Amino acid sequence: MHGARSSAVQLLLLSCWCAAAAGYPFKTPQDLDVTPRVTVLSSGLQGCRRFHSSAVNYSSMLLEADSERLYVGARGAAFALNASDISASSALTIEWEASHEEKSRCLLKGKDNKTECFNHIRFLQRFNSTHLYMCGTNAFSPLCAYVDEERFVISSQPEEGKDKCPYSPTTGYTALIIDQQMYSASQYDFRSFPDIRRNSPSPTLKTEDAPTRWLNEADFVGSALVRESFGSDGGDDDKIYFFFTEKSQEQTTTYSHSRVARVARVCKGDRGGLLTLQKRWTSFLKTRLTCSLPEYDFHFNMLRSVFVTPGDTPQDTRFYGIFGLEWKNVKASAVCRFSLSEVQEAFQGPYMENQDSGSKWKEYTGKIPNPRPGTCITDALRARGINVSTSLPDDVLDFVRRHPLMSRQVQPSDGRPLLFRRTTDYTRMAVRVFEGLDGQMYHILYMGTDDGWLHKAVEVNGKLHIIEELQLFEDPQPVNSLLISEKQMSVYVGSPTAVVQLPLSSCRRYTSCYDCIFSRDPDCGWDGAECVDVMTHSNRSTLIQDIQHGSMGCKQAQNGVAQRSRSVRVGDDALLQCELSSNLATPVWTREGSEVQGYDLNSGFRRGTDGLLIIEARQDQSGTYTCHSLENNVRVAIVSYNVTVRLDLPPPPPVEPDxxxxxxxxxxxxxxxxxxxxxxxxxxxxxxxxxxxxxxxxxxxxxxxxxxxxxxxxxxxxxxxxxxxxxxxxxxxxxxxxxxxxxxxxxxxxxxxxxxxxxxxxxxxxxxxxxxxxxxxxxxxxxxxxxxxxxxxxxxxxxxxxxxxxxxxxxxxxxxxxxxxxxxxECDFPSGLSATLPSVLRRMHGNSYVLLRQSDSENTxxxxxxxxxxxxxxxxxxxxxxxxxxxxxxxx
Structure with a gap:
């Protein structure tokens, strides 16, 4: 029997090891697996406002700073909210449900009548100075309509949207309206291939699908316009960049992944070819975005979200991307940053080719025609008489048709991710640039998760420091959309059930100078009395802030230390509590100025994350105990206990009850x-x-x-x-x-x-x-x-x-x-037990201890x-x- 039991234990251990190996087939880079400094539950959110209605799936948002309106698209409805307070009752509503006949046809297509056979608003943007443009799935029969902004009503009969909006509410999709022209990317028909299109006005353009398919099961997550013609010496054209994940086409020995992240571009002035590539893009090129840690064998191939931050020049534009792993059973995310100049260099590199449609793509080593395929119309081409893309030679267009993929990959800035989180799946991101008190420009990132949390982080020296994590919803749900308003000093979050508005920062949460400095929040500074918002403070020269190190500036500040007393009887256990607000802080205990050494049972002490346990107190353990918070190599006293260990305490005299x-x-x-x-x-x-x-x-x-x-x-x-x-x-x-x-x-x-x-x-x-x-x-x-x-x-x-x-x-x-x-x-038990006697389960360095919460008292x-x-x-x-x-x- 003993042998059988031993075999069962060995089998159980082997099973656990296999499960762990299957769930996490990698080691963790400790320098990048960042822990949020402060955790705030939904009950502790400050300045939080919410909007919800009978509609669900708030997936698209448009912020108009001038009109102070926040437009929100949901399932079967669109809303115009007050951007300063979305919970106000002044919200305007457009009801736009799919008809009964359209829902019936949707059911005949085999779609779900609980999620898919509705009109999900997928697109909502400004068309001109008086109207918005809105598109919805309309129960797998997309429609688009113009919206009168002032009255917030549909101003015309809805028009066909099959070439502008996807059929499904979950299909990857991105779209832009640029100079009243709509550029979109998606899989439009549920039986068609993914496509990048310019829909209106004429001429309409599409990607090529034969003989070489330009997009291979692409899932789009974002797009951006970069005006490269502004201040251009060569008369270059503006470009639209598209970001997506698709099935891999490269043949290489360094990695073997079925899907890879991509960036593609087209020229805004592209008009297609005259005969070759007629009504097709002549400037389409794509290349791979890499976000990996080769030393740990991490390759983040799934692109989830992208945010573009413009710079002083087009070359200073930055792309921030959220990447995930290809394994669906592992939760992990990485954030990588790319520069536009690195993307442009990749598009100037060698091409890839596919001589046989059944084999993988390899780097092209042959002759490249002139002018260079895939380039936009420039002053140099205009001097040669090529003013539009329809004037390009056929050999150039034929080369573009067969060589849409570039060989050079775009590496992240600094060659590695800014952030790695093993237990988090980020879904959306928004970035803003803010000038700190030291004169440097800092990029502040707001990242939503798949379970309803919002992380605020700042980029410092090529790494992200997560300032805080905020629980937006008690019931876990993904963040579907994310917007930032500098004017309203708010961040807006859309989810399946509600829209949430939060302030960009909550500086008053930090109650001391060290707490304010340790946060490293560019929005916050210490004015000598409290932690204040830098943007609202009139005299910024008097504020203290240390974003680079998070440790300097508070030596002259007064840090209040809480004073408490404990009376303990010999042989009793006593817990000295010390709650630290920072997840990055480590508690350090001293007795009479000397650090308490040895935390095993024989030493008489046990240290936990929230207190110090005195085990079977002795008289020589009397004294002053002080709990310090150690963070960023700075030790700060938090609470001090005057502990008295007595031999015995007299019992109270018996008294008859009344x-x-x-x-x-x-x-x-x-x-x-x-x-x-x-x-x-x-x-x-x-x-x-x-x-x-x-x-x-x-x-x-x-x-x-x-x-x-x-x-x-x-x-x-x-x-x-x-x-x-x-x-x-x-x-x-x-x-x-x-x-x-x-x-x-x-x-x-x-x-x-x-x-x-x-x-x-x-x-x-x-x-x-x-x-x-x-x-x-x-x-x-x-x-x-x-x-x-x-x-x-x-x-x-x-x-x-x-x-x-x-x-x-x-x-x-x-x-x-x-x-x-x-x-x-007031009375205290000699062992420090509160009179109300609530029971608390304390976990002390791996050991669980059943204790009663203690109350404070100066005398017994x-x-x-x-x-x-x-x-x-x-x-x-x-x-x-x-x-x-x-x-x-x-x-x-």
Missing amino acids: RDSFATPPVATERAASERPTLPVVANVLPSSKLLSPRSTEVVYLSLITILGGLCVVLTVVLVYVGFCLRVGQRGKYSLRAAAAAYPTSKRPSKTRKQHRGSAHMELQTISSHCNGNGLCNGVAKMHNGGLEDGGLLQIVPGEAYTSPSREPPPPAPPLPPTPQTPSQ SPLCHSFSEELNKILEKRKHTLLLPRPDESSV
């Missing part, structure tokens, strides 16, 4: 007292106040008795049921020794069951001591006299007990002492007594006393 304070009749009171289990008296240690009169104290006491009594009843029912299932020899009795014999750890069944009348022993198993990363722990703690030898989560293990044949009622409860007469005096009243003493009265002496023959319900 029976006038009871609302029940005397007979009922006596009956209730006889039925109550024996419990430690806690009523006299509640803080005195008007709310805690003798009457309300009795109500609290009776409530506690009722709750604990109910728990005891439930426990009794469970024990009786277990005893019945184990089929103990005597009906109606439960033998703990018999149950122990049937416990799974036994190697053999017990044939005899003995009942011991003289003693009983109950063993409690804890989940502590040694824990793995999943929180699975082992270890055993025995409860003697109510104490834990080794702290942990309690788990009842059958032991021995005696059941009396006569059912005698439990002993009556002791009399209830009244509330102390001094109303202003002689009328207040130790909770441990009252518990000892019931369970007698710790570690060396057996339980009573009939265990009291309250002690269990």
